[in-house]
Amino acid sequence: MRIDVLGPMRALRGDGTPIALGGPRHREVLARLVAAEGRMVATDTLVADLWPEPLARGPGALRTFVAALRRALEPDRPPRTPPRILITEGPGYALRLPREAVDVQRFEDVLERARRSPGEVAALGEVLSSWRGPAYADLPDAPWAQRERARLEELRLQGIELRAGLLLDAGASGGLVAELGAHTDEHPWRETAWALLARALHRDGRRADALATLRRARTMLVEQLGLDPGTGLRRLEADILNGSASLEPALDLRSGAGARLGPRTTVELARTLALAGSDALVLSRRNRLAAARAAERTGDAALTARVVGAYDVPSIWSRADDPEQCRAVVAVAERTLRALGPDGPPPLRARLLATVAVESRSGDLRGAALRTGYEAAHRAEALARGLDDPALLAFALNGVFLQSFGRPGLAAQRDTVGAELVALATRHELPTFTILGRLVRLQSASAQGDLAGAAGHAAAAEEVAAVHEAPLVPVLTAWFRARVAAERSTAPDGPTAADAASAYRAADNALRTAGMPGLHRGLLPLALLGLRLLHGRPAPTDPQLDWGPYLPWAAPLLLLARDRPAEARAALATAPEPPHDHLQEALWCLTAHAAARLDAPGTAARAAAALRGARTEQAGAASGMLTLGPVERYLAEAEACAGRAGG
Numbered sequence: 001m002r003i004d005v006l007g008p009m010r011a012l013r014g015d016g017t018p019i020a021l022g023g024p025r026h027r028e029v030l031a032r033l034v035a036a037e038g039r040m041v042a043t044d045t046l047v048a049d050l051w052p053e054p055l056a057r058g059p060g061a062l063r064t065f066v067a068a069l070r071r072a073l074e075p076d077r078p079p080r081t082p083p084r085i086l087i088t089e090g091p092g093y094a095l096r097l098p099r100e101a102v103d104v105q106r107f108e109d110v111l112e113r114a115r116r117s118p119g120e121v122a123a124l125g126e127v128l129s130s131w132r133g134p135a136y137a138d139l140p141d142a143p144w145a146q147r148e149r150a151r152l153e154e155l156r157l158q159g160i161e162l163r164a165g166l167l168l169d170a171g172a173s174g175g176l177v178a179e180l181g182a183h184t185d186e187h188p189w190r191e192t193a194w195a196l197l198a199r200a201l202h203r204d205g206r207r208a209d210a211l212a213t214l215r216r217a218r219t220m221l222v223e224q225l226g227l228d229p230g231t232g233l234r235r236l237e238a239d240i241l242n243g244s245a246s247l248e249p250a251l252d253l254r255s256g257a258g259a260r261l262g263p264r265t266t267v268e269l270a271r272t273l274a275l276a277g278s279d280a281l282v283l284s285r286r287n288r289l290a291a292a293r294a295a296e297r298t299g300d301a302a303l304t305a306r307v308v309g310a311y312d313v314p315s316i317w318s319r320a321d322d323p324e325q326c327r328a329v330v331a332v333a334e335r336t337l338r339a340l341g342p343d344g345p346p347p348l349r350a351r352l353l354a355t356v357a358v359e360s361r362s363g364d365l366r367g368a369a370l371r372t373g374y375e376a377a378h379r380a381e382a383l384a385r386g387l388d389d390p391a392l393l394a395f396a397l398n399g400v401f402l403q404s405f406g407r408p409g410l411a412a413q414r415d416t417v418g419a420e421l422v423a424l425a426t427r428h429e430l431p432t433f434t435i436l437g438r439l440v441r442l443q444s445a446s447a448q449g450d451l452a453g454a455a456g457h458a459a460a461a462e463e464v465a466a467v468h469e470a471p472l473v474p475v476l477t478a479w480f481r482a483r484v485a486a487e488r489s490t491a492p493d494g495p496t497a498a499d500a501a502s503a504y505r506a507a508d509n510a511l512r513t514a515g516m517p518g519l520h521r522g523l524l525p526l527a528l529l530g531l532r533l534l535h536g537r538p539a540p541t542d543p544q545l546d547w548g549p550y551l552p553w554a555a556p557l558l559l560l561a562r563d564r565p566a567e568a569r570a571a572l573a574t575a576p577e578p579p580h581d582h583l584q585e586a587l588w589c590l591t592a593h594a595a596a597r598l599d600a601p602g603t604a605a606r607a608a609a610a611l612r613g614a615r616t617e618q619a620g621a622a623s624g625m626l627t628l629g630p631v632e633r634y635l636a637e638a639e640a641c642a643g644r645a646g647g
Contacts, residue, residue, distance in 0.1 A: 001073070001085070001543030004103040005034055006152070007132025009139070011073070014525070014545045015555050022068050024138075025050065028145075029065045031136055033086070033095035034102055035148050042092040049144045066093060076541050076562060085543075101544055103130055104152065111159050114166065119515070121166040122322070128159050157187060164196045168203060170290065176200040188220055191230050202240055202247055210240055289325050292332045301339035302348060308333050309351025312395040314436035316443075316476070318361050318405050318581035319549070321518040326359040333359070346383050350392055353380035357399025361518075361581070377403040390428035397421050398433070401440055405580040408588060408631075409614030411622055415444035431468040435461050439473075442480060443582070443624035447617045451484055454624065475514050478507040479523075479625035486531045487618075487627050497535055501528060504626075522548025526586065527626035529554060530619075533593070534629050552576060553587040556594035569598050577610075585611070586620030586628050592638035604641035611635045 001019075002012045009027050011019040021027050032049055033041060047058035055061070066086060070077070073085045087094055099105040107127040114120035135152040139145040160183060164176055180197040187193055194217035201210035214229075214237045221227045239247055288311050295307040308329065320326045333355045340349060353376045360373030377399035384396040401417045404410055421437030424430070438461035445454035458477040465473035482503035488494035495503075508524040525545040532540060538561035539554065547554050552575045559568035572594050578587035592607035594600075611631055619628035628634070 001097065002101050002103070002546075003030070003034060003097065004130075004132070005031055006103050006107065006130060006135050008137045013543050014547055015551055015558050019072055021072055022065070025061075026065050026069055026072075028139055028142060029062065030069055030086075030095070031139055032144060033093060034104065035136075035144065036094065037099075037105060038094060038096060040089040040092045040094045042090075044091075046092065049142065052143065073543070098544055100546075103127075104135065107131075107152075107159070108155065111155060111162070114159075114162055118166050118169065121163055121170075124159060124163045124166075128156065128163065131156060157183075157190065157193075161190070161192050161196060164200070168196065168199050177204055177206075184217075189225070191217070191221075191233055195232055195236050198236055198240070199247065207240060211237065214240075289328055292329060296332055296336070301336050302345070304332070304336045305340060305344075305348035305352050308336060308355055309348065311355070312351070312391065312398075314394075314398055314432050315358050315361075315402060316436060316439050317516070317519045318402055319518040319579075320359070320361045321516055323361075323518075326361065330356050330359045347387055347389060347392060350380050350383035350387065350396060353377075353383065354392070354396045354399045356380075357403055358395075361402060373399075374403045374406065390424055391430055391433075394421060394425055394430055394433040394436075397424070398436060401436075405582065405584060407580070407613060408585045408610055409612075409617060411444045411447035411617055414622075415441055415448075418444060431464050432470065435464050435468075435470055435473060438464070439476060439624070442477075443622055446480065446483065446624045446627075447585075447622035449616075449618050449621070449630075451487070454480065455484070472514055472516070475507070475510045476624070478510055479504075479623075482507045482527070483621065483624065483626050486527070486534060487629075489531070490534050497531060500531055504528060504531070507625075522546065522550040523625065526550050526554065526583070526620070529557070529590075530586065530626050530628040534627070550583070550587065553578060553590045556598065557590060560594070560597060565598065568594070569600065572598055572600055572603060577606075582623040583620055585614050585617060585622060585631055586626070589619040589628050589631060589634035592634040596637035596641040599641065599644075601642045601644060604638040608635055608638035608642055611638065 001014060004010050004012075009021075009031055011021055011030070013019060021030060028050055029046065032046060043059055043062060046062055047055065050062070051058050070083045070086050074083055077083060085096055087096055099109055107130070110120060110123045110127045114124040135149045136142075136145040160179075164180055164183075167176060177197070177200045180193060180200055184190070184193045184197050194213060198210040198213045201207075201213060214233055217233060218229045221229055238244075292304070292308050295304040298304070333352045337344075337349060337352050337356075340352075357373050357377035357380055360376065377396070380396040381393075381400050384393040387393075397417055397420060401414055401421075404414050404417065418437045418440030421433055421440060423437075425433035425437055438457045442454045442457040442461065445451075445457060458480050461473050462477055464470070482500065485495045485500040485503045486497075489497045489500040504524060504527045508520070508527075511520045511523070514520070525540065525547045528540050528545070532538065539557040541558065541561050547558075552571070555571040556568040556575065559565070559571055572591070575591060578584045578591070588607050588610045592604060592611065595604035595607060611634065614631045615635055617631050619631045619634060621627040
């Protein structure tokens with residue numbers, strides 16, 4: 001479930017279905033509880049906030065609104081069981097939802113983290129873009145809402161200025177001048193906004209415009225408010241006049257002679273940050289793209305190739321954390337390949353092709369783009385095998401691995417790549433690629449049901465990670481052990497299903513802060529769904545689960561669990577083909593299972609055709625992180641359903 005109040009208020013279930021909240025008073029009760037951020041609000045306070053004029057029947061009316069809201073928020077709650085979301089507590093009520101399920105709380109949390117860590121700048125941009133209008137926009141007259149709206153508007157303005165400052169500190173300027181110009185027009189009395197606009201103009205090479213901006217700010221403050229500019233504006237003006245080095249970003253990403261060192265240095269920093277994990281991953285991705293673009297501006301194709309190709313950080317997951325940035329990096333790499341031409345230095349061309357393969361994650365692509373990534377991977381491999389550069393070959397093999405999800409059932413093929421990576425990287429002391437090879441083999445063994453072999457690769461990866469301080473490895477292997485617990489929970493002497501669910505949740509808590517949203521989002525609900533299918537139970541209907549990119553394939557089963565078969569058929573009919581990624585077998589199996597349950601033979605036939613090549617594998621286990629059980633089980637369901645239509 002999600003509740004949004006940054007704009008007109010709305011509530012959505014985990015599958016994106018709007019929740020009918022009732023009339024204006026119902027919505028105001030819920031909004032007032034949202035504003036309390038999980039704390040109890042006394043009945044007397046709620047009544048006073050809803051009816052500023054004394055109302056004798058206020059408490060009774062409030063109870064009626066609360067009862068209706070509870071039915072709307074938890075429609076599947078059995079009779080006479082206590083509510084879990086809108087609860088009674090002491091002399092009042094409280095709303096109990098995870099903070100990430102309420103947009104205003106998510107915004108405040110990200111803003112606070114961004115004040116402490118530059119690595120949160122991308123997340124800050126996302127939550128700022130989630131504002132759909134003034135907070136509590138459909139409660140314009142309520143005094144409590146007016147106070148809260150004013151408080152949140154100030155935080156929003158602070159967030160805009162913090163994001164701009166962080167981007168300027170990192171060397172950005174493009175787009176900020178227009179954004180900050182509009183910001184100062186709307187809020188001309190914010191000195192921080194004027195300072196940021198002047199910095200952005202200066203960074204963009206517009207020194208005279210930066211000074212004119214500061215003088216315009218001075219004139220407005222003096223003439224309209226009778227105030228002199230603050231210390232910050234005066235110091236900034238002096239720094240611009242004197243050409244102070246304090247105006248330069250910590251990482252020099254400008255074009256020109258200085259860029260011949262700047263991008264190389266920056267991409268090495270980005271590579272180091274990526275290996276550190278967590279918030280550093282976000283900062284790494286941002287600096288990497290900035291360095292690539294700065295190198296390209298020099299017009300030196302060889303330099304650009306070295307900068308783009310230097311970021312050879314191993315990648316284990318076929319869905320990108322930041323698809324837009326990946327597309328931008330691929331575009332730079334492809335332009336540089338054309339600039340080098342077919343006779344360009346083979347090592348540079350191989351690195352660029354490997355970059356295209358790794359950043360063109362097969363899980364994010366369709367059609368021609370998918371073929372481009374596959375072809376780039378094998379061209380890079382062919383070039384690298386003719387060169388005496390083990391690290392380059394390992395990077396190329398990473399691309400081959402990420403492009404080996406063209407159809408279900410290729411776990412054995414990926415295991416061959418993983419085995420070569422382990423042997424090559426161990427022989428030449430390339431520990432990050434040794435870890436990559438072990439994780440590839442863990443995933444492949446998991447898909448083929450070889451839990452003992454997969455456990456051996458997990459232990460080997462953890463051993464190398466401990467020596468070389470690779471903090472993300474234990475996060476991934478914790479998921480593998482939860483996947484094992486899920487499979488063994490079906491055995492009489494195994495862990496319980498509740499134990500397996502707890503293991504999944506513990507692994508998810510660690511992954512949540514690892515800086516890998518492309519891996520994290522939607523993974524826990526899918527794992528819990530798989531656990532329920534292993535035990536023959538319906539899909540989980542917990543409204544707090546965020547299904548992320550996997551919702552189209554889970555939706556039919558979620559709707560069936562709520563006894564809404566007509567909607568389930570509609571959802572099944574509109575579900576797309578699963579992407580070519582680690583979880584394609586799982587998503588095809590969900591499609592097969594839903595088609596069998598809903599007697600949809602056409603869809604069942606398509607699912608069966610896709611799954612036959614994976615007949616001997618475990619659904620979802622190619623991830624090394626979850627399982628839905630044997631593909632054979634779902635294939636049999638689909639074939640039986642398809643056969644009924646033909647018979």
